[in-house]
Amino acid sequence: MQVKLVEMTSEEFQNFIxxxxxxxxxEHxxxxxxxxxxxxDKAKAEFETLLPDGKDTENNHLYTIRNGDKEVGVIWLAQTSAExxxxxxxxxxxxxQGKGFGRKAMEELETLARELGIKHLGLHVFAHNTIARDLYEKLGYKEKNIKMEKTL
Structure with a gap:
């Protein structure tokens, strides 16, 4: 397995978005x-806010995850402050999925984040996504907030 993160092309970005x-x-x-x-409509509004200039939005890094020449996924990192x-x-x-690409991509992203001077890396995961939650915990991510709700 030879996982690398490559900056998205314009075409890859259009497919991604x-x-x-x-x-x-x-997911919502x-x-x-x-x-x-x-x-x-809500999703579109959030993406327009987060990526107003598309793939060229400042402090946003959008990568295609590749295993050799094959595209296996995508990953998006935003630098929200200096650290x-x-x-x-x-x-x-x-x-x-299930072949270790997620773990390798996260490890590669952490290396790139360190090179940008990032010292703290956060993420959001929906509660029902137990596979992702398990991976993030194994990689050392800790829960900082838990929001709970009951439908009556």
Whole structure:
């Protein structure tokens, strides 16, 4: 396995943003945060705020995860201050899941983050995504906040 992070091309970014908005909306629906009829509009608004200049938005690093020449996923890091970064997204395409690409990509991203001067790296994971939560815990990420809700 030879995982490397390569800056997204414009075409890869267009594919990423289309997939990511739909996926993000769906995750909020699954979590009970958003209603299906409002989810895409809310997702689009958030992405327009976070990436106003698309892939050229300052302090945002969007990578295609490659294993040799094969694209296996995508990852997005934002530098939120001189010493802090936030991973907005990591997606390993379904046919590549469970093969260690997520772990390797996270390790590569941590190396790149250190090179940028980032000392603290955060991320968000939906509670129902137990596979991702397990990976992040194994990589040393600690829960900082837990939001709970009960449907009556």
């Amino acid at each position: 289309s997939f990511e908005m739909e996926h993000y909306a769906d 629906i699954k979590s009970g945060n958003w209603k299906p009829e409002e989810a895409m 802090k970064g936030f991973i907005y997204s990591i997606t390993i395409w379904e046919e590549n």
